[in-house]
Amino acid sequence: MQQFFQHLQKVALIFIISVSALGREPLSPHIHGKAELHIIMDGSQLFVELNSPAMNLLGFEHAIHNSEDQAMVENTRVHLENPNALFIFSGAKCQLKERSVDFSKILKTNEHKHHETHGQDNDPHTHSHKDIEATYLYLCEKPNSLHSARVLLLDIFPNITSLHVQWIIHNQQGTNTLNHKHNDITFR
Numbered sequence: 001m002q003q004f005f006q007h008l009q010k011v012a013l014i015f016i017i018s019v020s021a022l023g024r025e026p027l028s029p030h031i032h033g034k035a036e037l038h039i040i041m042d043g044s045q046l047f048v049e050l051n052s053p054a055m056n057l058l059g060f061e062h063a064i065h066n067s068e069d070q071a072m073v074e075n076t077r078v079h080l081e082n083p084n085a086l087f088i089f090s091g092a093k094c095q096l097k098e099r100s101v102d103f104s105k106i107l108k109t110n111e112h113k114h115h116e117t118h119g120q121d122n123d124p125h126t127h128s129h130k131d132i133e134a135t136y137l138y139l140c141e142k143p144n145s146l147h148s149a150r151v152l153l154l155d156i157f158p159n160i161t162s163l164h165v166q167w168i169i170h171n172q173q174g175t176n177t178l179n180h181k182h183n184d185i186t187f188r
């Protein structure tokens with residue numbers, strides 16, 4: 001698992017550098033209804049990273065208050081931990097190897113806050129809004145056969161109305177914006 005995160009950090013860095021080189025903004029602001037998806041093929045490894053305002057996935061962004069909130073988090077976790085129902089990568093025979101769903105910003109309570117995070121929280125925007133991040137690692141038998149993907153995420157989480165996708169596949173890169181009518185990506 002440790003290795004997975006180290007590798008992911010490396011890939012994320014490569015991704016940010018690549019995106020910056022194109023003159024695009026790698027980090028988007030927190031806007032309800034919008035979410036970000038990164039898809040990167042590195043050799044036979046496929047990395048997928050989802051970043052969304054918690055509002056889109058849970059319907060709230062406050063810390064958990066009661067058992068209803070807790071149940072909502074568990075329900076969302078079940079969906080996010082089953083990416084085979086969220087993303088379909090055709091042709092490449094990709095098998096999920098690792099996954100990580102990060103609810104820490106929702107689950108974190110005030111008494112656990114450190115001084116470092118207090119500094120960041122001086123920004124009223126980051127103080128009131130929370131994001132959820134999910135990352136996935138697949139191993140693909142036929143990585144060169146990956147030409148398209150279907151994203152079912154918006155069917156599961158209809159509060160996402162616009163999904164901005166940035167991808168790097170086989171030394172090509174591109175961006176797509178998916179919505180409830182258009183959920184296919186062609187990597188070319």
Ligand SMILES: [Zn+2]
Pocket residue numbers: 030032053054055061128129130
């Ligand atoms: Zn928010």
